[in-house]
Amino acid sequence: MSNEFLDRHIGPSQADVDTMLSSIGCASVEEVVAKTVPKSILFGNRMEVDEGLSERDTLALATKLAGQNQLFTNFIGQGYYGTLMPAVIQRNILENPGWYTAYTPYQAEISQGRLEMLLTFQQMIIDLTGMDISNASLLDEPTAAAEAMMMAKRANRKNKSNRFLVDSNTHPQTVTILQTRAKPLGIELVIEDIQGNDFNDYFAVLMQSPGTNGEVRDLSNDIAKAKDSGLLTIVACDILALTLIKTPSEMGADIAIGNSQRFGVPMGFGGPHAAFLATHDEFKRMVPGRIIGVSRDALGNSAMRMSLQTREQHIRRDKATSNICTAQVLLAVLAAAYGIYHGAKGLRVIASRVHAKASSLANSLVNAGFELVSDQFFDTITINTNEAKKIFTKAQKNRINLRLLSGTQLTIAIDETTTDEELSALLAVFSVDALLESESSLAKSMLRTSNYLTHSVFSNYHCETEMMRYLKRLENKDIALNHSMIALGSCTMKLNAAVQMYPISLPGFSSMHPYAPEDQSQGYQQLFKDLEHALAEVTGYDTVSLQPNAGSQGEFAGLLAIHSYHESRGDFDRNVCLIPSSAHGTNPASAVMAGMKVVIVKCDESGNIDIDDLKVKAEKHADKLSAIMVTYPSTHGVFEVEIKQVCDIIHDHGGQVYLDGANLNAMVGITRMGEFGADVSHINLHKTFAIPHGGGGPGMGPIGVKSHLAPFLPGDPLIKDSNAVSAAMYGSASILPISWSYIKLLGKHGMQYSTEIAIISANYITNELKDYFPILYRGDQGFVAHECIIDIRPLKEISGISEEDIAKRLMDYGFHSPTMSFPVAGTLMIEPTESESLHEMNRFIKAMVNIHNEIQKVISGEWDKDNNPLKNAPHTALEMAGEWSYPYSREDALYPVKSLKVSKYFPPVKRIDNVYGDRNLFCSCITTKDFT
Numbered sequence: 001m002s003n004e005f006l007d008r009h010i011g012p013s014q015a016d017v018d019t020m021l022s023s024i025g026c027a028s029v030e031e032v033v034a035k036t037v038p039k040s041i042l043f044g045n046r047m048e049v050d051e052g053l054s055e056r057d058t059l060a061l062a063t064k065l066a067g068q069n070q071l072f073t074n075f076i077g078q079g080y081y082g083t084l085m086p087a088v089i090q091r092n093i094l095e096n097p098g099w100y101t102a103y104t105p106y107q108a109e110i111s112q113g114r115l116e117m118l119l120t121f122q123q124m125i126i127d128l129t130g131m132d133i134s135n136a137s138l139l140d141e142p143t144a145a146a147e148a149m150m151m152a153k154r155a156n157r158k159n160k161s162n163r164f165l166v167d168s169n170t171h172p173q174t175v176t177i178l179q180t181r182a183k184p185l186g187i188e189l190v191i192e193d194i195q196g197n198d199f200n201d202y203f204a205v206l207m208q209s210p211g212t213n214g215e216v217r218d219l220s221n222d223i224a225k226a227k228d229s230g231l232l233t234i235v236a237c238d239i240l241a242l243t244l245i246k247t248p249s250e251m252g253a254d255i256a257i258g259n260s261q262r263f264g265v266p267m268g269f270g271g272p273h274a275a276f277l278a279t280h281d282e283f284k285r286m287v288p289g290r291i292i293g294v295s296r297d298a299l300g301n302s303a304m305r306m307s308l309q310t311r312e313q314h315i316r317r318d319k320a321t322s323n324i325c326t327a328q329v330l331l332a333v334l335a336a337a338y339g340i341y342h343g344a345k346g347l348r349v350i351a352s353r354v355h356a357k358a359s360s361l362a363n364s365l366v367n368a369g370f371e372l373v374s375d376q377f378f379d380t381i382t383i384n385t386n387e388a389k390k391i392f393t394k395a396q397k398n399r400i401n402l403r404l405l406s407g408t409q410l411t412i413a414i415d416e417t418t419t420d421e422e423l424s425a426l427l428a429v430f431s432v433d434a435l436l437e438s439e440s441s442l443a444k445s446m447l448r449t450s451n452y453l454t455h456s457v458f459s460n461y462h463c464e465t466e467m468m469r470y471l472k473r474l475e476n477k478d479i480a481l482n483h484s485m486i487a488l489g490s491c492t493m494k495l496n497a498a499v500q501m502y503p504i505s506l507p508g509f510s511s512m513h514p515y516a517p518e519d520q521s522q523g524y525q526q527l528f529k530d531l532e533h534a535l536a537e538v539t540g541y542d543t544v545s546l547q548p549n550a551g552s553q554g555e556f557a558g559l560l561a562i563h564s565y566h567e568s569r570g571d572f573d574r575n576v577c578l579i580p581s582s583a584h585g586t587n588p589a590s591a592v593m594a595g596m597k598v599v600i601v602k603c604d605e606s607g608n609i610d611i612d613d614l615k616v617k618a619e620k621h622a623d624k625l626s627a628i629m630v631t632y633p634s635t636h637g638v639f640e641v642e643i644k645q646v647c648d649i650i651h652d653h654g655g656q657v658y659l660d661g662a663n664l665n666a667m668v669g670i671t672r673m674g675e676f677g678a679d680v681s682h683i684n685l686h687k688t689f690a691i692p693h694g695g696g697g698p699g700m701g702p703i704g705v706k707s708h709l710a711p712f713l714p715g716d717p718l719i720k721d722s723n724a725v726s727a728a729m730y731g732s733a734s735i736l737p738i739s740w741s742y743i744k745l746l747g748k749h750g751m752q753y754s755t756e757i758a759i760i761s762a763n764y765i766t767n768e769l770k771d772y773f774p775i776l777y778r779g780d781q782g783f784v785a786h787e788c789i790i791d792i793r794p795l796k797e798i799s800g801i802s803e804e805d806i807a808k809r810l811m812d813y814g815f816h817s818p819t820m821s822f823p824v825a826g827t828l829m830i831e832p833t834e835s836e837s838l839h840e841m842n843r844f845i846k847a848m849v850n851i852h853n854e855i856q857k858v859i860s861g862e863w864d865k866d867n868n869p870l871k872n873a874p875h876t877a878l879e880m881a882g883e884w885s886y887p888y889s890r891e892d893a894l895y896p897v898k899s900l901k902v903s904k905y906f907p908p909v910k911r912i913d914n915v916y917g918d919r920n921l922f923c924s925c926i927t928t929k930d931f932t
């Protein structure tokens with residue numbers, strides 16, 4: 001096997017592999033696999049996938065496909081707009097591993113840079129919508145609308161209605177996703193014109209302004225009327241328009257939702273982009289998704305963290321308010337950077353320019369005898385014309401995309417990128433020669449008079465030098481993969497190769513509008529076909545849907561498919577979902593969203609599903625059994641021997657097997673879930689297939705299914721009742737070239753070898769640490785899969801040092817902690833992946849062994865049990881100077897191992913007080929005074 005990229009992707013050299021093999025006492029790679037994976041599912045590599053290509057050939061192929069997408073001049077709008085990403089942002093964030101390879105900021109002390117950026121994102125949304133609090137991103141605008149609907153249901157307990165009203169002037173994709181989400185929860189969706197509506201018998205209403213036809217309306221009266229009838233009110237808004245027009249808050253809305261795409265984030269054929277949900281203080285504890293808040297560190301300094309982490313679905317499980325886990329952090333960071341770089345004045349200039357162009361276009365068309373649906377618009381106009389279809393087709397012949405709203409209505413959206421030449425070409429399609437200047441026709445009462453973006457962060461960085469340095473300062477505060485390994489179990493933080501990232505910046509991929517006619521996206525279509533085929537081969541499934549834009553969304557889509565399948569067979573009562581107690585929290589949260597009843601199955605003391613309990617529960621619920629959700633290899637990091645039996649038991653009782661594919665990195669090229677009995681899985685492309693974590697998103701969670709479930713996969717979001725789960729047919733399409741490249745580069749045997757090395761590396765670390773920390777679970781022959789759990793509880797009992805103390809102390813050594821307390825409280829779960837070199841793994845092992853020795857000093861009494869380097873970790877650069885009041889040396893605190901003298905990362909803050917942050921929820925920018 002010759003594969004030049006493989007050597008770049010795999011961390012350990014051949015000699016290193018031999019070293020690891022002898023450490024774990026195996027003679028060959030094959031022996032390790034045979035001792036790790038149960039024989040009954042050891043199928044060998046049956047993937048029909050090509051062998052790997054070189055970097056150069058892969059990039060050439062990607063470039064060719066991007067070139068096969070045709071970029072017409074775009075006036076479609078409908079929630080996606082052309083935008084100009086400032087080069088300083090593209091180069092320093094989007095194309096910078098310091099930003100895109102970071103993990104979700106659970107370890108706040110080493111995440112202050114991106115947390116600051118996310119706080120700025122929240123502030124920006126708060127200012128533009130006029131609300132009090134915003135979350136730090138949701139997956140897309142329609143799912144944000146769905147989250148708002150569910151939040152309103154919870155918030156409006158007094159109101160017993162099950163009906164949700166949606167204004168008919170709402171984007172069609174929003175309506176479709178609301179349908180998908182409403183149905184399993186028994187919510188009746190009513191789509192009507194809200195003007196003159198009696199608002200009788202609804203718990204909440206969603207209105208959109210500007211509407212899908214572009215009309216800007218003052219919703220104040222309708223909102224007041226709806227509130228009088230006991231409804232909560234949700235407004236879908238446009239953040240660029242909000243720099244000029246009245247805010248949802250000024251119109252009286254309870255919740256505002258929208259998308260930040262047009263703040264410098266390319267359309268990308270549908271995503272990824274950061275959506276948001278903002279609301280008033282009274283609902284702050286009900287907001288779905290993550291909220292960044294300000295707390296203080298052990299020295300009393302301001303420090304940021306994710307607020308109310310206990311609301312996270314992985315802790316709340318079936319009581320979770322939302323199943324969202326991976327969100328859109330990198331995209332929120334990009335949008336915030338755009339806001340920072342332009343500031344209030346710059347954004348106003350951009351918005352005014354867009355509005356002026358739209359006004360000129362409208363005036364020119366009216367002058368030529370065309371009729372506008374409304375003269376109240378921001379950037380999008382709709383005209384009534386019997387020639388709609390004809391003009392639409394004629395425009396296409398001239399490489400111009402318009403939106404056909406109906407047989408007699410054409411919609412035209414202007415954006416930041418629209419040039420005068422493009423407007424002239426457009427007018428020519430209407431046989432109009434001259435572009436006439438025009439004043440805005442927006443009613444005075446609709447104009448915005450309130451200030452926004454007044455915090456100093458929005459005015460300090462308008463020159464490129466300052467912006468570049470600000471971004472660098474923030475980047476330096478964080479640990480990402482460009483600093484050290486991030487051994488997060490279940491998260492598979494592997495190499496995100498530079499060559500895999502290249503294609504996302506190709507305009508052919510990044511600038512496509514998701515609703516452009518299909519014949520313009522041939523390059524994408526080919527890439528999707530390749531990727532679907534490869535993922536089907538990897539998993540042993542028959543069909544793959546690329547729509548779900550995170551694992552959580554894949555889970556939801558998969559459960560809906562199962563539900564529809566049962567119904568298609570006349571089985572209307574199957575609503576019980578069995579979930580082992582070790583499951584990831586998104587599993588029960590998704591099951592509840594899909595309208596299922598969660599029944600927990602026990603695990604035995606070695607971490608495996610308790611087969612007897614499974615049998616009892618399957619039997620007990622046989623009439624109602626819909627599915628089991630099981631992770632494989634298990635969240636405990638072992639290949640359970642009985643997996644086939646688990647599948648059989650479920651099938652025998654009429655249920656379907658949902659296999660959570662988060663741990664696929666342990667299986668590629670070795671076994672296939674579709675062949676050992678599972679019916680459907682999500683595949684986290686941001687774990688196994690190299691999409692970077694982006695600091696907490698984006699991700700992609702496509703699902704694979706056996707053929708009997710294929711008819712029930714999510715459909716086109718522009719078609720009503722299609723079970724779509726995302727605003728765009730292919731979810732966050734523009735990051736799919738990353739996974740596509742990964743597969744092209746590694747190929748059939750490169751992917752298999754990656755899996756093998758991931759398993760060997762995990763077993764190597766297990767073996768090297770086992771004398772210091774007990775290994776919680778192992779397979780029947782003593783081997784772990786691609787990750788291992790070390791148990792901190794016994795040490796804690798005698799030393800008082802907790803898993804959290806170790807996590808924080810690792811920061812002093814320059815490492816991000818492994819996964820903490822998942823799936824078992826009081827443990828750390830380590831996953832090295834195949835991309836970490838032996839050298840780096842040894843550095844990590846050395847840090848852990850050293851920490852173990854430090855704990856011994858606490859046990860022996862040499863170090864005070866409360867005042868020691870572990871309890872006081874992390875130590876900051878500030879503590880380098882000044883008086884030293886700790887009873888241990890500065891050297892011990894800051895340079896516990898020699899290598900740190902060559903290269904040392906200093907956390908910017910000391911340990912953060914979580915309780916204080918939750919009690920004093922403060923989720924907007926700190927004033928400059930506090931910072932300096």
Ligand SMILES: *Cc1c(COP(=O)(O)O)cnc(C)c1O
Binds near residue numbers: 325326550584662684
């Ligand atoms: C990561 C993960 C998920 C959720 O995936 P997201 O993309 O974050 O929504 C589900 N299950 C397991 C076991 C995971 O590790």
